[in-house]
Amino acid sequence: MKEIHAPLKESLIRRYPEPVIRQFAKDLALGLGASDEEADVISDGITTASLWWHPGQGQGLEKFFRYYRRVRNGGYVPRARLTWVAEGPAYALLEANKAFGYHAANTAMRRAIDLAGRAGIGIVGVRNSNHFGIAGYHAKTAAEAGFIGIAMTNAKAEMAPWGAKTAVLGTNPWGWAVPRRGAYPIILDMALTMSGIGMIAWAHREGRQVPDDLALTADGRRTTNPAELLEGSTQLPIGRAKGYGLSFMTDVLTGVLMGAKFGLSVFQDDTHFDVGHVMIAVKIDAFMPRDRFFDRLEQLVAEVKAAAPITPxxxxxxxxxxxxxxMQERLAHGIPVDAETVEKLRPIAADLGVPFPL
Ligand SMILES: NC(=O)c1ccc[n+]([C@@H]2O[C@H](COP(=O)([O-])OP(=O)(O)OC[C@H]3O[C@@H](n4cnc5c(N)ncnc54)[C@H](O)[C@@H]3O)[C@@H](O)[C@H]2O)c1
Structure with a gap:
């Protein structure tokens, strides 16, 4: 298999068994004041992200740096009351009251699944939420319940509109998950930008150049030198103007329509984020018998797998x-954590009175 990311430099990481990461993430969440239910979702999301992604993508234990800071200054509210503010046969809108984004998004996707079970489709918006973690995790929740799931969110302005050099839109990731007969769901999980500042910073630490289509320098130039992108850069969209268009429309759905912040205002200070999400669940058997769908899906998979590779x-x-x-490799050999993250978590765990297992 061709790896998408450059192989991990073992000198920059430490590896830990999955149960250690899972328990530590749960203990940290509980230490921050999360309920048991919230802590379980946060821990499951962060463990899943750590099993899937490169530490430079910043979706693992490093998320606790911001949780720790923002719970303290009121940007995240543990045990926040979640309130349904609109509902109908196939839709609902959740006011998250600054809850942990993982928990608010999970609650919304569960509601979307419930609606889809009865109406064939369920679409649930969330406003006044926080960073929901990885989009694929929320889409996977639907696939595990037998539904097709779609999850999206807006995020801090990091992408310039096509042709501009100042950021207005977010990386605004999408997760799509499709259940499969007797196999792990097929999950597309992607930001709408080519990369993120974390992976660019990681390339810089490793002394590597980057492709020149990841980001623009502050003055709007392309470069392969990651050092020029660490301050004031904007992330380039996937698919040029088309990725910018997808990001714009995602902000319309998640921010403008759901009553959350959007564009330049979302996610800009540490005390009030008001991130918006959209969760969609689709009932397969509203459209065709499940067995027939699974047969047809496997035919598509077989056709894709049989495509002639460019490189033999x-x-x-x-x-x-x-x-x-x-995920399989890490379950067998340990989950990689950035060695710098390990050291930065030590004082946080001590302050929260949480055992430090790393
Ligand atoms: N909550 C937020 O604000 C936020 C913002 C940005 C990203 N994220 C999350 O960060 C994570 C990483 O996102 P990313 O865009 O950097 O991921 P990525 O670029 O590493 O991968 C994106 C997708 O492309 C697929 N892919 C890549 N190469 C492939 C190939 N050769 N063949 C087939 N499929 C291939 C992957 O399987 C994946 O589904 C995601 O979970 C995303 O949801 C969250």
Missing amino acids: GDEILLPGEAEQRR
Whole structure:
């Protein structure tokens, strides 16, 4: 299999068994004042992210740096009351009251699944939430219940509109998950930008150049030198103007329509984020018998897998297949954590009175 990211430099990471990461994430969340239910979702999301992604993508234990800071200054509210502010046969809107984003998004996707079970489709918006973690985790919740799931969120302005050099839109990730007969769901989980500042910073630490289509310098230039991108850069969209268009429309759905912040205002200070999300669940058997759907899906998978590779011997991957392989490897050999993250978590755990297992 061709790895998407450069191989991890073992000198920059430490590896830990999955149960250690899972328990530590739960203990940290409880230490911050989360309920048991909130802590379980946060821990499951962060463990899943750590199994799937490169530490430079910043979706693992490093999320606790911001949780720790923002719970203290009121940007995140543990045990926040979640309130339904609109509802109908196939839709609902959740006021998250600054809850942990993982918990608010999970509550919304569970409601979307419930609505779809009865109406064929469920679409649930969330406003006044926080960073929801990885989009694929929320989409996977629907697939595990037998539904097709779609999750999206807006995020801090990091992407310039196509042709501009100042950021207005977020990386605004999408997760799509499709259940599969007798196999792990097929999960597309992607930001709408080519990369993120974390992976650019990681390349800089490793002394590597980056492709020149990841980001623009503050003065709007392309470069392969990551050092020029660490301050004031803007992330370039996937698919040029089309990725910018997807990000714009995602902000319309998640921010403008759901009553959350959008554009330049979302996610800009440490005390009030008001992030918006949209969760969609689709009932397969509203459209065709499940068995027939699964037969047809496997036919599509077989056709994709049989496509002629450009380089003889290369394997053609499904969306999410690389993450699944990485997950298996990490369950067997340990989850990588950035060595710098380990040291920065030590005082946080001590302050929260949480055992430090790393
Ligand atoms: N909550 C937020 O604000 C936020 C913002 C940005 C990203 N994220 C999360 O960060 C994570 C990483 O996102 P990303 O865009 O950096 O991921 P990525 O670029 O590493 O991968 C994106 C997708 O492309 C697929 N893919 C890549 N190469 C492939 C190949 N050769 N064949 C088939 N499929 C292939 C992957 O399986 C994955 O589904 C995601 O979980 C995303 O949801 C969250």
